[in-house]
Structure formats: C-alpha cells, structure tokens
Amino acid sequence: MTPVASIHRMVIGDHICPWGLKALHLLRQAGYRVEDHPLASRAETDAFKAEHGVKTTPQIFIDGRRIGGHDDLRRFLGKTVRDPNATTYRPVATLFVLAALMALAIGRVAEGTVMAGITVERFVAISMVLLALQKLRDVDGFATGFLGYDLLARRWLPYAYIYPYAEAGAGLLMLAGVAMWMSAPVMILIGGIGAASVFKAVYIDRRDLKCACVGGNSNVPLGFVSLTENLMMLCAGLWMIVS
Structure with a gap:
C-alpha cells in the first residue's frame, strides 16, 4: 500500500514557498502519495500556524503525525541537513x-x-x-x-x-x-x-x-x-x- 503524506505550504499569489516545493519533491521522491494543501492567504497561513502551534511552513504530516518542516523531513527520511555555519572547502x-x-x-x-x-x-x-x-x-x-x-x-x-x-x-x-x-x-x-x-x-x-x-x-x-x-x-x- 502506498504511504500517504500531507503537506501544508504557502502559495500566496506569485509567492510560492521554495521550501514547500522542496519538501513536496522529497515526499514524491520517497514514494509517498502526497495530499497537497496550499495556504492561499496570509490569514489562512497564520490561522494554520496558530492551530498547530508552529512558527513556520511548510509542515508535513505522515500517518497523522506531524513531522515538521523541510529540514525535519530530511532528517525523517535519513538525509543530511546542511549546517549553514559549518566550514567547507x-x-x-x-x-x-x-x-x-x-x-x-x-x-x-x-x-x-x-x-x-x-x-x-x-x-x-x-x-x-x-x-x-x-x-x-x-x-x-x-x-x-x-x-x-x-x-x-x-x-x-x-x-x-x-x-x-x-x-x-x-x-x-x-x-x-x-x-x-x-x-x-x-x-x-x-x-x-x-x-x-x-x-x-x-x-x-x-x-x-x-x-x-x-x-x-x-x-x-x-x-x-x-x-x-x-x-x-x-x-x-x-x-x-x-x-
């Protein structure tokens, strides 16, 4: 049975949250059937954040469990998360x-x-x-x-x-x-x-x-x-x- 995930991401006019698109791609790449829930206004976005007690979007849910945002999803899928302060050549x-x-x-x-x-x-x-x-x-x-x-x-x-x-x-x-x-x-x-x-x-x-x-x-x-x-x-x- 294909696993199901839902994502709530900001899509307001011409502004489409890039982290939401990245999370959407990760879910599909991992084989999930995605239920996409665009947040089409600032009021809708703020109401969603207040309801779930979160400060940012996107927010991903799998099997009714809130996974979190883009970086949390990467960790959940066993992928590395870039540290912006890490030294690199x-x-x-x-x-x-x-x-x-x-x-x-x-x-x-x-x-x-x-x-x-x-x-x-x-x-x-x-x-x-x-x-x-x-x-x-x-x-x-x-x-x-x-x-x-x-x-x-x-x-x-x-x-x-x-x-x-x-x-x-x-x-x-x-x-x-x-x-x-x-x-x-x-x-x-x-x-x-x-x-x-x-x-x-x-x-x-x-x-x-x-x-x-x-x-x-x-x-x-x-x-x-x-x-x-x-x-x-x-x-x-x-x-x-x-x-």
Whole structure:
C-alpha cells in the first residue's frame, strides 16, 4: 500500500514557498502519495500556524503525525541537513575545478589541444580573476575578514580594499599575455605577503579563522588551501619574470 503524506505550504499569489516545493519533491521522491494543501492567504497561513502551534511552513504530516518542516523531513527520511555555519572547502574547490576546465577549453580553441604548456598559466590567471570576482561582490565584507590575518592590511588598511582589484588586474593581464612587467610584481607582492600571513596565522599562531579568499561571508577555513592560493600566485609571478 502506498504511504500517504500531507503537506501544508504557502502559495500566496506569485509567492510560492521554495521550501514547500522542496519538501513536496522529497515526499514524491520517497514514494509517498502526497495530499497537497496550499495556504492561499496570509490569514489562512497564520490561522494554520496558530492551530498547530508552529512558527513556520511548510509542515508535513505522515500517518497523522506531524513531522515538521523541510529540514525535519530530511532528517525523517535519513538525509543530511546542511549546517549553514559549518566550514567547507567546497566553494574554493568548485572555483578551482571550473578554472581548470576553462583553461582547458581555451587551450582547445586556441591551440587545438588541451595539453599546451600555457594551460597552467591560464589556469592560474583564471583562478585569480574568479577569486577576485568573489571578493568584489562585497569588498567591505572581504576587507573585514582579511584584516583578521593579513600582515600588510593590518598595518595599512587601504591594502585590504586594493587587494581584490590588484588580484583581478594581474590575473587579466596574465591571461592576455600583456604588461608582464606590471602583473608579475603584483602577483609576487600579494602572493608573498598572503602566504606569509596565512602561515603565521595558521601554523605559528594556531588561530582558527575563516578565509576571505572567496569573499567575506565564506565558511572556508583558513589553512592549506589559502596557503596554496598565495603560493600559486607567488610562483606564477616569479615564473613570468624568469621566463
């Protein structure tokens, strides 16, 4: 016999609760026959909340038992629930994977092969531009996080605001293959200071911080990935000067 679940979710005019849609999908995916009860007005929604003593919708019921909201349903079905405060490397890992794929795609178009030696340089340049883009979404938020560990920014605050523009500019110049005399020193400067700052904060002072590398609101922990990012810029700048 097909199990039955009922869901009460907000559907007011053009506003359709996204968590209600997600819960509806989860129930159907789990094999439940769903009795859908849209709450079509604010008054109807408030009355439902008061009746059941709940503060939010959607609310899911299975076999007459109230399961709760979307996250409660996920737990009931044995699925993980994302912790918005948990640290994760996923944002920066995704960024680097996309940068690598973009570098390979450009190589395929420009040289007819994905194995050209310049592909690595393009990967570094694209990574820098994408990382700068994340910072530039909220420069003030980035600067606030950056001031928590960067050695130069702590002594000269404007550097925290200049940094994302310098990173983007150097990455674009490197990608275009022009003005290496300008981009290489910038990469050496910001990469060297950044590497020293991260190494001191994490490996000497043993501080538990979040990295501002993908913006001020990220949950990426400051550590190996942040150090690698800065060493990558430092080495790329040195390579451009040598070559």
